[in-house]
Amino acid sequence: MSQTAGVKPMAIAGRAVSERERCLGMTDAERAWRKQWLKDQVLASNEPVHVEELWRERTNPIRRFYRAPLDKIFSGLSGVLGAERAATYRYITGKLGLLALGILGIHYYFKYNGNDWTKKGGWRVLKSKPLVLPGQEGFPYKSDRKQPSDYAERGFKKAAI
Structure with missing residues (x-):
């Protein structure tokens, strides 16, 4: 919800907010209004005031x-x-x-x-094979999986059954 609850905000500063407008000329009433408006912008020493009851009403x-x-x-x-x-x-x-x-x-x-062989759910974490470039130790990369049963075993061989 917006701060104005859908109502367009009203500018209370009037035309005196613009320096150009003030330089064009102001009447004595506009000067008095501007002086009072500037005075009203100065906060008191105890502001902002925390009202406990208002805070309780507005918070969940x-x-x-x-x-x-x-x-x-x-x-x-x-x-x-x-x-x-x-x-x-x-x-x-x-x-x-x-x-x-x-x-x-x-x-x-x-x-x-x-995710292992004992359950259906859970996130399955897979590891990619390491990047081994020509000239590096271990090139060409040979998989540590020797038999067809090593693939997709999901921790079955490590189980203490």
């Missing part, structure tokens, strides 16, 4: 649940690190945690769900 309960541990840790550290640095570290820590979880998940899957 599931999102609040999985963000809670890091929010708790880094809210305590924000006094030491500063609010901006703590928010940055919290963001980086969350992303690195998700990356580590993904890597561990992929490692687990390939370690325990490999």
Whole structure:
């Protein structure tokens, strides 16, 4: 959903936003309006204001649940690190945690769900034969598969049956 909810945004700066328009001449009312507009652009010392109730209404309960541990840790550290640095570290820590979880998940899957002769499913990982060029040791490359039963054996010969 867009920030304006489908309604075209309205420019509140008027024609005074362009320097060329201001140089053409402004009335006293336009000057007063421009002065007030520039004054309104200065933020107060306590802004931006974090309203907890508004944040709770706008965020999903599931999102609040999985963000809670890091929010708790880094809210305590924000006094030491500063609010901006703590928010940055919290963001980086969350992303690195998700990356580590993904890597561990992929490692687990390939370690325990490999495709071998005992099961139908799982990803099958094949190795290509090495590139051996003329003049290199081992040229011409001879396969280590000696018998026809060595092909497509999918780990059967290594099984302790």
